[in-house]
Amino acid sequence: MSYFLEENDFEVFNYIQQELDRQNTHLEMIASENFTFPSVMEAMGSILTNKYAEGYPYKRYYGGCEFVDKIEELAINRAKKLFGCEFANVQPHSGSQANGAVYSALLKPYDKILGMDLSHGGHLTHGAKVSITGQMYQSFSYGVELDGWINYDKVEEIAKVVKPNILVCGFSAYSRVLDFKRLSEIAKNVGAILMADIAHVAGLVVAGEYPNPFPYADIVTTTTHKTLRGPRGGLILTNNEEYAKKIDKAVFPGMQGGPLMHVIAGKAVGFMENLKPTWKEYAKAVKLNAKTLAEVLMQRGYKVVSDGTDNHLVLLSLLDKEFSGKDADLALGNAGITVNKNAVPGEIRSPFVTSGVRIGSPALSARGFKEKEFVIVANKIADVLDDIKNTQKQVLIKSELKELAIKFPIYTKAIF
Numbered sequence: 083m084s085y086f087l088e089e090n091d092f093e094v095f096n097y098i099q100q101e102l103d104r105q106n107t108h109l110e111m112i113a114s115e116n117f118t119f120p121s122v123m124e125a126m127g128s129i130l131t132n133k134y135a136e137g138y139p140y141k142r143y144y145g146g147c148e149f150v151d152k153i154e155e156l157a158i159n160r161a162k163k164l165f166g167c168e169f170a171n172v173q174p175h176s177g178s179q180a181n182g183a184v185y186s187a188l189l190k191p192y193d194k195i196l197g198m199d200l201s202h203g204g205h206l207t208h209g210a211k212v213s214i215t216g217q218m219y220q221s222f223s224y225g226v227e228l229d230g231w232i233n234y235d236k237v238e239e240i241a242k243v244v245k246p247n248i249l250v251c252g253f254s255a256y257s258r259v260l261d262f263k264r265l266s267e268i269a270k271n272v273g274a275i276l277m278a279d280i281a282h283v284a285g286l287v288v289a290g291e292y293p294n295p296f297p298y299a300d301i302v303t304t305t306t307h308k309t310l311r312g313p314r315g316g317l318i319l320t321n322n323e324e325y326a327k328k329i330d331k332a333v334f335p336g337m338q339g340g341p342l343m344h345v346i347a348g349k350a351v352g353f354m355e356n357l358k359p360t361w362k363e364y365a366k367a368v369k370l371n372a373k374t375l376a377e378v379l380m381q382r383g384y385k386v387v388s389d390g391t392d393n394h395l396v397l398l399s400l401l402d403k404e405f406s407g408k409d410a411d412l413a414l415g416n417a418g419i420t421v422n423k424n425a426v427p428g429e430i431r432s433p434f435v436t437s438g439v440r441i442g443s444p445a446l447s448a449r450g451f452k453e454k455e456f457v458i459v460a461n462k463i464a465d466v467l468d469d470i471k472n473t474q475k476q477v478l479i480k481s482e483l484k485e486l487a488i489k490f491p492i493y494t495k496a497i498f
């Protein structure tokens with residue numbers, strides 16, 4: 083009997099090979115995506131997927147956990163070292179699960195969440211009405227000003243009226259630094275817990291390239307696959323022992339059953355990469371490349387929300403254009419540049435259409451693109467948008483960018 087995918091299920095194998103080709107030859111600029119390390123994929127593709135380990139290290143409901151206990155312990159210790167905190171739960175299957183577990187640990191149904199509005203750059207799990215977090219709890223939101231910046235005085239005014247149990251800060255589409263100190267003062271003044279969801283910027287935080295929400299935030303959540311470049315998954319951190327105990331219970335047995343031990347091993351391996359001195363170079367490049375992208379786009383006459391970026395993403399506003407975010411997303415896709423349409427401050431179109439695109443630097447930085455290449459890419463983006471109906475130009479740019487992409491190979495094989 084053959085164990086290999088190619089011989090056992092050619093259909094799936096074949097699509098994975100096509101996806102390998104897509105990842106190698108297109109320019110991946112979705113701000114929340116990245117290319118993880120082959121060592122992380124090796125751990126994720128390992129026999130650890132076979133093991134049930136409900137519970138926590140050395141307190142399991144199953145036998146045979148002596149080695150997975152060590153692996154989870156490594157992941158926890160590395161996470162604590164990276165973020166400089168006392169407690170870590172590495173079991174959430176995703177960022178949404180992590181946020182849901184924090185709420186279920188610390189809130190009663192109909193308690194109040196105050197988070198950033200989804201259409202202003204927040205996340206579904208920050209209390210959006212279409213999410214369970216906006217249905218099970220009373221949710222309220224703050225946003226950004228028309229210039230794209232958060233006005234903390236306004237956040238404070240809203241917090242004073244709402245009196246939330248949890249104030250959530252963090253974002254999916256905000257290109258500036260958050261003032262965690264000010265947010266913690268606002269939270270304290272209204273008796274709220276401050277939860278910072280740093281999914282987008284965690285990889286910059288651990289490199290010292292973005293402020294660490296500790297010691298200001300009571301709880302920090304993140305995904306492990308965005309700027310952190312680890313496996314797809316979630317993580318919860320705190321310095322508060324009482325919260326930590328409640329959070330552990332909320333993750334298991336509250337929300338999840340068996341932890342994904344192969345992913346937890348991937349998290350441990352990813353955290354090891356984040357602890358290396360070379361990680362700082364990567365994080366610096368991510369920021370510099372995003373800044374370069376914003377500058378070139380502005381020089382080419384495009385409106386960048388907040389007139390620049392302090393992190394890994396650029397939010398391009400197309401409010402002054404006749405075409406939408408959806409049109410831009412499609413045209414750039416045709417030219418081999420993968421981005422996503424995104425709402426912008428002062429949005430006039432539906433969430434399915436929008437007037438903006440979100441463009442990120444993490445994945446191209448992971449394959450070694452530097453400022454020089456980002457200047458080329460930013461100009462190609464402007465070339466496509468300047469002449470958005472010209473599909474022939476898009477085909478030509480796609481082949482030029484493919485030439486550029488293959489000079490920076492990322493993976494030689496798809497299956498590890």
Ligand code: DSN
Pocket residue numbers: 114177205254
């Ligand atoms: N889907 C993620 C993003 O693109 O930002 C958030 O979960």
